[in-house]
Amino acid sequence: MLDVAAHQGWLVTVLNITNLVQMVIQGRWLKDSSLLTIPHIENHHLHIFRKWSPGVKVPRAGYHGSIECLPELIHVCAGKDHVFSSMIEKELPAPKMKQAWNFLSHLPVIDVGLSVKGWWDDAAEGHDEVSITTLASDKRSDNRWVRLHADQEYVLQVSLQRVSLGFHKGKQDSHAVTPRFPKSKDEGWFLILGEVDKRELIALKRVGYVRSHHVVSISFYTPEVPGRYIYTLYLMSDCYLGLDQQYDIHLHVTPASISAQADEISDALTDLRVK
Incomplete structure (x- = not known):
């Protein structure tokens, strides 16, 4: 389903x-x-x-x-x-x-870190990585908006860090605590990327038990039309209520990068020659 x-x-x-x-x-x-x-x-x-x-x-x-x-x-x-x-x-x-x-x-306590990897015209050798703040701030602040090129593939890097608060001593157990569920269940997570204004899902990834630190990569394409867009990332437990997190990702989409598109065409032609 x-x-x-x-x-x-x-x-x-x-x-x-x-x-x-x-x-x-x-x-x-x-x-x-x-x-x-x-x-x-x-x-x-x-x-x-x-x-x-x-x-x-x-x-x-x-x-x-x-x-x-x-x-x-x-x-x-x-x-x-x-x-x-x-x-x-x-x-x-x-x-x-x-x-x-x-x-x-x-109960798991997860710290989330976000960054975007991709291609920018003004970056060294084109490729770069930009950190995204997870702290609430004024949407009108230009520092909040991440500049990306239109119609371009980028990778959202999601860093999941399990925080140890000294709650539970001893070996970590991947089994979730489910006193009302009759079967054993391993702890897991869903990473859901979507655009709320359009009610559109962009990407969905399942993540297993986070023992200490885990990095998940989510690929997505920016809109074809330049402008400002807000994507939302949801970190949702597959077994616990009340522990979900969500983060707004503010994207300032600029005109498409000609050099990046040229590189994609070149890579595609290279693949055809190899085949």
Whole structure:
């Protein structure tokens, strides 16, 4: 089903199917708080996280806001089980609290880095690589926009770095924690590149378990018409709810590079001679 939607270029359908996979694996609805995927945490426990504030027991906690989702809870705990236990020790017995922490401590934290490789007329020998910021900034800033040539193939380099927060000690396990799913499931990811304004899927790649560092290359062609375009990259888990990330990639597409097209024709002719 996912492959059919991807072949047709249906961005919204691909995103919805991925969310459906997450819901089936975790046994929860997408509209529910992602905190409810933690074993033994129910709706009546959510107020504990929303009202939580660091006290004497956790003087170094760096987050002081309301906890509404899994990433915020991960940030607050920072790998320390006593921070988590201080929140729910009055609500859950020790065995259930241990199971809840075991789930939270196994959740992946992935840092994403982006860059584009390709051809620019003014680059040394034509080929170059441009880094893309993943931090939110003003769209009107020219520094935000990456200049690319129209109707040209480029490669989006996605660097996935697993962050170790000291949650889980010992050998890493590729199995996802799926307490409500009857079968063993390896942790995996989908990288989805699309243009939201046109609801068009540009590329889809599956990525397996990220043990430490992994770089994924996604090829794409720029639009034929020069102008400004915004592509969006989604990093979506194939088994967890609430851990998805998305990044806008601002492209300033300039007229096509004549020299790059000439090189492509030359390479094609060379291939024909070899054959």
